[in-house]
Amino acid sequence: MDTKKSNIGWSDEELGASVDGYLKMLKLEKAKQSFNKTAEHELLREGALSARSLASVDYRMRNISAVFEALNHRPIAGYTAANNVGSVIISRIRRILEQRGIIEYQDNAPTSDEALLELRATRLQSEPIKTKPEGITAPQPVSTTSTSYVRDPEVRAWVRQQAAGVCEGCGVLAPFNLDNGQPFLEVHHVKHLARKGSDRITNAVALCPNCHQRCHRSSDRDAFTESLYAKIGRLARE
Ligand SMILES: [Zn+2]
Ligand SMILES: [Zn+2]
Structure with missing residues (x-):
């Protein structure tokens, strides 16, 4: 399987498993315990990532490092941040990190990611909003790629x-x-x-x-x- 093709259409479950694998290794690294990247990748491929090659799991880990760097969090030393990571993947990884409580909630930060927008709005709704929000006068358009299916x-x-x-x-x-x-x-x-x-x-x-x-x-x-x-x-x- 060529790496590029195999990186198309990762499900939330697959991304979530990748993030969990990454966080596990990060924890080991912080505790100064040794771990074997390939063995960890193989472990993931026995579960949620069974459809993914070792190379694409490695690439996904380096995507996560890119998100960590962008957020000024220290990534795992063994995973150099990937370049040119797509904005949709960045938002999705960020959202998972938010859900895992790894990065701070920035519930009032604007986003073009519908799922992230909904997650933030839902959390904001749990407390009464005291001042009327200012909103955005001229919302910026962003173009994104998303998976769609050929249908009859x-x-x-x-x-x-x-x-x-x-x-x-x-x-x-x-x-x-x-x-x-x-x-x-x-x-x-x-x-x-x-x-x-x-x-x-x-x-x-x-x-x-x-x-x-x-x-x-x-x-x-x-x-x-x-x-x-x-x-x-x-x-x-x-
Ligand atoms: Zn439907
Ligand atoms: Zn109906």
Whole structure:
């Protein structure tokens, strides 16, 4: 596998495992205990990083060093900070380090990373905000790369035709019509594409925006997804 290609599309789980591996070695280094980088990489590859080569695990560790350096934290000596690390990866690693409590929360710092923005907003919401925020008069655009999947327009069209303007999740009419007169329903993949779900009518449902977000974000998302399998006969588990 060539290193560049193998660095595309790391999941949150893979990045999280890399950060945890890095933090483990950092702790050993600080305690002046010896460790073997290759052995640690192999250990990670027995778990969450089974799809990654030794070279790409090493590169990922050097990405983490780059984030540490940028934050004025001392990185592990054995991992020279990688150059030209993509801004999306930097934000994602930073977010994991925030979640692990390694770097200080800067909850009011602006960010273009939607997940980080949401994490910060959620934390800020836990305390009453005493002064009205000033906000940003002219938000700067940033261009990012993100993973998207090639999908079949016929699947999307068929599923929507089948739904005939009624959400397959809650059975309620679509909340509004589009300019072209079609009812607005979103096509959701019951087993997510990011989890290697297929783009077939046996894995796709037409949902109103509320039900769609419920599948992704609600505390009852697993039970709700189960109810879709029970309710919609054409769905097949993958
Ligand atoms: Zn619905
Ligand atoms: Zn979805």
